[in-house]
Amino acid sequence: MALPPSTPSAIPSDSRLNRRTLLKGIGGVTTALAAAPLLAACSGGSPQAAKSANATSLGSGLSDPVPRSAIQAMVDAYKSKSGATVKMNVMPRAQLVDNISSYLQSNPEDVITWFAGYKMRYYAAKGLLAPVDDVWEKIGGNFSEGLTTASQGDDGKKYFVPNYNYPWGFFYRKSLWAERGYKVPGTFDAFLALCAQMKKDGLIPIAFADKDGWPAMGTFDYLNMRTNGYQFHVDLCAHKESWDQQKVKDVFDNWKALLPYQDKAALGATWQEGARTMTGKKSGMYLIGAFIAQDVSDKAILADLDFFPFPAIAVEGTDAIEAPIDGFVLSKRGGSNKTAKDMLAFFGSGAGQDAYAAKDASNLQTAKDANTSSFSELNRKGAAAISGAKHISQFFDRDALPAMANNVMIPALQGFLKDGTIDTRNLEAQAKSLYAAE
Amino acid sequence: MTATATIAPATGSPGGGRPRRHYGTHLFLVTMAVMWLVPLLWTLYTSLRPKAVTDKYGYWSLHGSINLDNFTAAWTQGGMATYFGNTLLITVPSVVLTLVLASMMAFAVSRFSWKFNLTLLVLFTAGNMLPPQVLAAPLFEMFKNTPLPYSISSSGTLLDTYYAVIAVEVAFQLGFCTFVLANYMKALPGGLTEAAQVDGASVWQQYSRIILPLSRPALAALGTLEVVWLYNDYFWPLLFIHSGDRLPITTGITNLQGQFLLDYNMIAAGATITVIPTLVVYLALQRHFVAGLTLGASKD
Amino acid sequence: MSVMPQTTLPSAAAAPADVSVPPARSGRVRRLSGRDRLVLGLMVGLPTLIQVVLVWIPTLLSVGLSFTKWNGLNLADIRPAGLSNYTYAAQEYPPFWPAVAHNIIWLAFLALVATPIGLLLAVLLDQKIRGTRLYQSIFFTPVMLSMVMVGIIWQLVYARNEGLLNNLLGTAGTPGAVDWFGDSDVNLWAALVATTWRHAGYIMVLYLAGLKGIDPSLREAAALDGANAWQMFFRVVFPVMRPINIVIVVITIIEALRAFDIVYLINKGTNGLELLSVLVIQNLVGVGQVIGVGSALAVILLVISLGPIVYYLVRTFRRAD
Incomplete structure (x- = not known):
């Protein structure tokens, strides 16, 4: 395997190799010609199938093992009930979320796993989603008023079918807390004292992970709601309030008190890695969604998990809870597919949601006729927390303009975690520019 | 090569004249070679160890069994066969089209002199050097707004099709290949085509019967190089292909990373599988690959 | 243009x-x-x-779009914006200047570390030493790999607790373990080391080909004059290699501006790994689609790239006619 002397003039001398490569070249052309019809076949296919009487497709961002098997079970249940064929396209969650705009514009499946909030209304308003009011005529009675409102677009039409929701809170291991004698803190001061104690005990007080940028938003949302109230939070997300004001600075001042207690390695860790420090008893608690249970395969640890609400700070006690709703939307093209709507109606029924929950017990079904008898103690507690809450927020990246959440907040929060500084004047300047472009 | 080696006294000779002069060089080269090999060997070693073994003994250990289970798991669970098939569907037409078009263009600008000869060659070469991100948004929008019948594209547009990826790959590689081939063809004696012309050979015959066969070495070198480059391309499929089952391997492998989160053994196995075709090309066609690389650089 | x-x-x-x-x-x-x-x-x-339809027209469209406000969804929504996207990028957009700095660091590192390593390897391996072919093959292997594969392979080396490096340093599993790709103080350098792994081999191959093409009599003459190895290289070899040197300078600059795959793979180019090319893509196709800003960044990248491109073209084609 010598490296040849490789000036151009030196090459023609070797004719033996040339002939061999030429033959290869001819082979290549033949393959290319043969590939042409295949290419067409590969780039086509699905729509004809989708348009034939009883077929549809589902694009899913639920790529982790547990939710992946759960959505599969849900689809299988529909298939056996209706006899339809459903083509599944499972992509990594981050890929679906990051590329949603280009995905919806290019070649989306009929039904897509998505989220309630501005993040749904935004794409509905841009005409990239199809309304599902006719589906809601069938499933409407299944959902509470809050869920119904959360499924509406700005034009009053429905664009969303809820599947499940889950609360965000501080998760911890009961055995560790019992062993160390920790008590659930009701106020921010008690909470800080607890953190200090944990640190003294050699624990990382708060597990934290923000490599993907979104988890830190949970901390921001709670701090903002507890410091300034739910309405201010919602108005800030919609940019009806300015970012450049004392109220926002207060939020970050409160956060500064937490910074010394949050895992320093957060910026390089995914939420699962963060979860493992808590389940492995290296850290004391973890502010995360109830989906954390998906990542816990050990039944004993699962039974040992509990959570408490984000402690009260200044206003409204712990009235507001962050409980995002996950569900489904219909792509523009899927809007003309009866089977797709039929599947959505099934997904909005207790039977459909139960099929999902059988495999992924970490989330809470939203349909009224869903079977909740199999709820774990943790589930029941979560459901009670949500139904008892006065205000429910979705999550920053679901409540705010996508560009604001993605392009501005992620780097801003990551920068804040790094050095504890935040430029609210700049946040406001960017928000102005981005919201104005809409 | 032999000539270069024997003339420099300072560098010694294999006959044993002054071998001591090389101890320092060898020490340096061996150190560097080890540093170069270690990441590859570490990947291979990790991929051969079952997850259970590394969980038990840690990644930094020599304990435990070694087998190919991760490879079969990565291959089947990761759907790598599909990715490889997709790579083939993109790479083969792209390389063939690029070489056909570039050789025609190179023939026309190198064997005939006319007004915009140099201008075109300059533009082609410049196009090849642009950062691809500069063109991303307009190309995306152009493809989005190009309607296609659903019978050939399930998106109804050029997005999410191989046509889009192939077209852009061809356009982007054309510049480099034209540049290299034009230089190569210019160096071929002018009398060749002249004589054919006197015999009444048409332009097409001069191209296909005289110049193209003589350019085989350059085409072989470029072909090898382009196959490897397109196999390795990440960006254009990332931009245009949105269906997970249509991604080529280099873009698809990053999905594997999301899928096998924290399972470094599986990621290593997937990586190793992905490297194998390039290594095969490397072992079989290294000289063509290197020739292709240097053809572009060593123009005189 | x-x-x-x-x-x-x-x-x-x-x-x-x-x-x-x-x-x-x-x-x-x-x-x-x-x-x-x-x-x-x-x-x-x-x-x-x-070429015109798929390369040059899109380039011009990028320039045009950089003077508009557009969310990328409906052609009717395009509105003129004057220079506001440029002022936004330069004054309001926090990742912009870090990205510029990182691109400069990237270029400096390639120019001062990666490329010289490649040159050194080429000069050493140009000698008739034992095993030169084996060495060449080893250094050349990473050149065959995509930057994505380079990123994945080095992720295995850099992983906080599972990676080779921290295990060698003995810090794996301890709180002191450095997260090479996650810590914004070091991840740029970690990515640059991985990039060097591939870039140096590339430069080595190019330079080696040039060295082999040098007329042997030149060296003979210099040797007869008693030139030592150092003088031989800087007085004889280096000047003769001028055409290749230009190619290598241009390749180094262009590669630094094009760097994208590896940082996009690591963390989508955030948290210490911001590069202009990634910011372009984040603004163009990500969930936060702001075509005007993305295009303005693309044009800035284009203008910077045109420098080395024009330099190279002038150098290369001036003699042709």
């Missing part, structure tokens, strides 16, 4: 009028038949059309 309009001329119909066989070569000018002209026109026209 000023030559753009001319490229539309050599279409199948217009070009052949100018075509003739080069007099210098053939000695006689013969008018081509109509069919030959058509063939030649197609041979030039088709590749040119592809």
Whole structure:
């Protein structure tokens, strides 16, 4: 395997190799010609199938093992009930979320796993989603008023079918807390004292992970709601309030008190890695969604998990809870597919949601006729927390303009975690520019 | 090569004249070679160890069994066969089209002199050097707004099709290949085509019967190089292909990373599988690959 | 860019009028038949059309879009914005200046570390030393890999608790373990080391080819004059290698500006790994689509790239005519 002397003039001398490569070249052309019809076949296919009487497709961002098997079970249940064929396209969650705009514009499946909030209304308003009011005529009675409102677009039409929701809170291991004698803190001061104690005990007080940028938003949302109230939070997300004001600075001042207690390695860790420090008893608690249970395969640890609400700070006690709703939307093209709507109606029924929950017990079904008898103690507690809450927020990246959440907040929060500084004047300047472009 | 080696006294000779002069060089080269090999060997070693073994003994250990289970798991669970098939569907037409078009263009600008000869060659070469991100948004929008019948594209547009990826790959590689081939063809004696012309050979015959066969070495070198480059391309499929089952391997492998989160053994196995075709090309066609690389650089 | 309009001329119909066989070569000018002209026109026209439609028109569109506000969804929503996207990028957009700094660091690192390593390897391996082919093959292997694979392979080396490096340092599993790709103080350098792994081999191959092409008599003469190895390289070899040196300078700059895959793989180019190319993509196709800002960033990248590109083209084509 010598490296040849490789000036151009030196090459023609070797004719033996040339002939061999030429033959290869001819082979290549033949393959290319043969590939042409295949290419067409590969780039086509699905729509004809989708348009034939009883077929549809589902694009899913639920790529982790547990939710992946759960959505599969849900689809299988529909298939056996209706006899339809459903083509599944499972992509990594981050890929679906990051590329949603280009995905919806290019070649989306009929039904897509998505989220309630501005993040749904935004794409509905841009005409990239199809309304599902006719589906809601069938499933409407299944959902509470809050869920119904959360499924509406700005034009009053429905664009969303809820599947499940889950609360965000501080998760911890009961055995560790019992062993160390920790008590659930009701106020921010008690909470800080607890953190200090944990640190003294050699624990990382708060597990934290923000490599993907979104988890830190949970901390921001709670701090903002507890410091300034739910309405201010919602108005800030919609940019009806300015970012450049004392109220926002207060939020970050409160956060500064937490910074010394949050895992320093957060910026390089995914939420699962963060979860493992808590389940492995290296850290004391973890502010995360109830989906954390998906990542816990050990039944004993699962039974040992509990959570408490984000402690009260200044206003409204712990009235507001962050409980995002996950569900489904219909792509523009899927809007003309009866089977797709039929599947959505099934997904909005207790039977459909139960099929999902059988495999992924970490989330809470939203349909009224869903079977909740199999709820774990943790589930029941979560459901009670949500139904008892006065205000429910979705999550920053679901409540705010996508560009604001993605392009501005992620780097801003990551920068804040790094050095504890935040430029609210700049946040406001960017928000102005981005919201104005809409 | 032999000539270069024997003339420099300072560098010694294999006959044993002054071998001591090389101890320092060898020490340096061996150190560097080890540093170069270690990441590859570490990947291979990790991929051969079952997850259970590394969980038990840690990644930094020599304990435990070694087998190919991760490879079969990565291959089947990761759907790598599909990715490889997709790579083939993109790479083969792209390389063939690029070489056909570039050789025609190179023939026309190198064997005939006319007004915009140099201008075109300059533009082609410049196009090849642009950062691809500069063109991303307009190309995306152009493809989005190009309607296609659903019978050939399930998106109804050029997005999410191989046509889009192939077209852009061809356009982007054309510049480099034209540049290299034009230089190569210019160096071929002018009398060749002249004589054919006197015999009444048409332009097409001069191209296909005289110049193209003589350019085989350059085409072989470029072909090898382009196959490897397109196999390795990440960006254009990332931009245009949105269906997970249509991604080529280099873009698809990053999905594997999301899928096998924290399972470094599986990621290593997937990586190793992905490297194998390039290594095969490397072992079989290294000289063509290197020739292709240097053809572009060593123009005189 | 000023030559753009001319490229539309050599279409199948217009070009052949100018075509003739080069007099210098053939000695006689013969008018081509109509069919030959058509063939030649197609041979030039088709590749040119592809190049113009898929490379140069999009480049111009990028420039145009950089002066608009647009969310990328509906063509009717495009509104003029003057220079506001540029002022936004330079004054309000926090990742912009870090990205510029990182691109400069990237370039400096390639130019001062990666490329010199490649040159050094080439010069050492150009000697007739034992195992030179084996060494060459080893250093060359990473050149065959995509930057994505380079990123994945080095992720295995850099992983906080599972990676090779921290295990060698003995910090794996301890709180003191450095997260090489996650810690914003070090991840740029970690990515640059991984990049060097590939870049140095590339430079080595190019330079080695050039070294092999040097007329042996030059070295003989220098050796007879008693030049030592150092003098031989800087007084004889380096000046003769001028054309290759230019190529290597240009490649180093272009690679630094094009760097994208590896940082996108690591963390989508955030948290210490911001690069201009990634910011362009984040603004163009990500969930936060702001076409105007993305295009403005693309144009900035374009303008910077045109420097080395024009330098190279002038160098390369000046002698051609």
